[in-house]
Amino acid sequence: MPRRPRTPVTPPRRPPSTRRGSSFYAGVLVAPFLLVAAASGLLYALSFQAEKFVYAHELEVPVGEQTLALSRQVDIAREANPNGTVTAVWPGAEPGATTRVLMTDPDVPEDTSLAVFVDPYTGEVRGQLPSYGSSGALPLRTWIDGLHRDLHLGEIGRNYSELAASWLWVIALGGLALWLGRRRKNRRALLVPEGGPASRRRTLSWHGTVGLWAVAGLVVLSATGLTWSRYAGENIGTVQDGLGGATPTLTATVGDAPAGGSSEHEGHGGGHTGGTTSRGPDIGIDGALDAARAAGIDSPSVSLVLPAEGKGYVIKETDTRFPLQLDSVALNPADGTVVDRLAFADYPLLAKLTRIGIDAHTGVFLGLFNQLLLAALALALVLLIVWGYRMWWLRRPGRPAARGTWRRIPVTMLLPLGAVTVLVAWFVPLLGLSLLLFLAVDLALALASGLRARSRTS
Numbered sequence: 001m002p003r004r005p006r007t008p009v010t011p012p013r014r015p016p017s018t019r020r021g022s023s024f025y026a027g028v029l030v031a032p033f034l035l036v037a038a039a040s041g042l043l044y045a046l047s048f049q050a051e052k053f054v055y056a057h058e059l060e061v062p063v064g065e066q067t068l069a070l071s072r073q074v075d076i077a078r079e080a081n082p083n084g085t086v087t088a089v090w091p092g093a094e095p096g097a098t099t100r101v102l103m104t105d106p107d108v109p110e111d112t113s114l115a116v117f118v119d120p121y122t123g124e125v126r127g128q129l130p131s132y133g134s135s136g137a138l139p140l141r142t143w144i145d146g147l148h149r150d151l152h153l154g155e156i157g158r159n160y161s162e163l164a165a166s167w168l169w170v171i172a173l174g175g176l177a178l179w180l181g182r183r184r185k186n187r188r189a190l191l192v193p194e195g196g197p198a199s200r201r202r203t204l205s206w207h208g209t210v211g212l213w214a215v216a217g218l219v220v221l222s223a224t225g226l227t228w229s230r231y232a233g234e235n236i237g238t239v240q241d242g243l244g245g246a247t248p249t250l251t252a253t254v255g256d257a258p259a260g261g262s263s264e265h266e267g268h269g270g271g272h273t274g275g276t277t278s279r280g281p282d283i284g285i286d287g288a289l290d291a292a293r294a295a296g297i298d299s300p301s302v303s304l305v306l307p308a309e310g311k312g313y314v315i316k317e318t319d320t321r322f323p324l325q326l327d328s329v330a331l332n333p334a335d336g337t338v339v340d341r342l343a344f345a346d347y348p349l350l351a352k353l354t355r356i357g358i359d360a361h362t363g364v365f366l367g368l369f370n371q372l373l374l375a376a377l378a379l380a381l382v383l384l385i386v387w388g389y390r391m392w393w394l395r396r397p398g399r400p401a402a403r404g405t406w407r408r409i410p411v412t413m414l415l416p417l418g419a420v421t422v423l424v425a426w427f428v429p430l431l432g433l434s435l436l437l438f439l440a441v442d443l444a445l446a447l448a449s450g451l452r453a454r455s456r457t458s
Contacts, residue, residue, distance in 0.1 A: 040148035042378035064121025077101035077116035093301035165225035166431035207387040224361035245350025252330035291336035299325035
């Protein structure tokens with residue numbers, strides 16, 4: 001009798017494991033922080049143009065034939081707010097722009113100035129608004145900036161944005177390595193996303209190609225964001241100072257007063273050192289501006305900080321758009337002679353790069369183009385995170401990465417890699433702490449899984 005063909009026996013499918021590696025936790029659990037940072041960053045990038053629309057009455061006036069003297073405009077601002085003390089004046093940088101007179105005022109929050117907006121042609125007071133920082137952010141942009149920086153939770157909230165910035169470059173570069181390492185039929189698939197019906201493959205294609213185009217910008221955002229973060233920022237500042245890249249300061253001391261530098265934020269927000277407490281002869285605001293122009297401060301966008309006791313006038317160029325005009329001078333209020341001069345060209349290279357990086361991150365380096373680029377990067381990051389979650393959902397429960405894979409790495413590579421990881425984790429503390437947390441959670445799940453497996457076999 002002919003033998004009947006044997007039916008192949010398919011081994012029972014093992015239930016998928018729920019194990020995941022630390023990279024899984026990094027991708028899935030850090031992503032919400034990145035999503036919040038990206039969404040709030042998108043709002044911030046758009047806030048510059050929104051600010052011009054919302055505060056158009058305060059910021060813009062019809063162009064007149066002749067402007068009033070700057071000192072007269074300051075007197076008008078004092079009359080409008082007699083309880084305030086003038087600390088700085090920002091003349092309009094272009095025709096049709098109002099003059100902004102900054103004051104200390106008990107009714108505005110700490111580290112914030114009250115800005116009185118004066119029509120330079122008619123002297124009309126167009127309004128009064130809180131103004132924050134050297135960029136002069138008004139309430140709308142200030143609120144969005146606080147949302148992006150710390151979720152309006154203060155120092156505790158800053159940990160969220162630092163955690164997001166700490167992991168952004170890691171995830172971006174890791175994703176780039178995975179995308180470049182994939183096998184594909186043609187190079188076009190590397191740079192151009194695939195079409196076709198909705199599927200995990202198409203989602204992966206869009207995720208990979210958009211990430212490839214955005215990776216450089218995301219890494220720059222991560223690095224510049226860490227520059228002024230709470231913990232990593234201190235380490236970056238220490239290294240920068242050690243390499244001779246500290247930002248130089250302007251000395252505004254006159255006569256025998258104690259020496260002191262001029263802060264970058266002097267006269268804006270919390271850096272109030274200007275005022276009307278100087279004694280003796282004074283060339284006045286108009287004379288100080290004329291003397292500064294004669295000394296080479298020729299940008300139309302300037303900040304004029306009034307002298308305090310023992311200090312001189314400080315006039316700074318504030319045009320952060322390329323090419324930067326950020327020179328500054330300190331003047332003796334008695335006769336307008338130059339006490340100190342600081343040119344941006346004389347900054348150390350690291351200080352220049354830090355300033356440009358921060359200005360690019362905050363959307364003021366290249367003006368509208370900079371803001372649109374930030375918005376595009378923020379939107380790309382939002383989409384990458386959504387696509388990442390979608391791929392994870394479509395693949396669920398997926399095949400977990402086997403534990404112990406690291407043991408297959410040669411010792412000659414493992415030791416340097418471990419040393420670099422420890423160094424980076426120390427330099428970027430929230431990255432290191434969160435990585436340890438992910439490893440601890442993964443180890444705890446592994447132990448629990450092992451205990452369950454032993455209990456089933458016993």
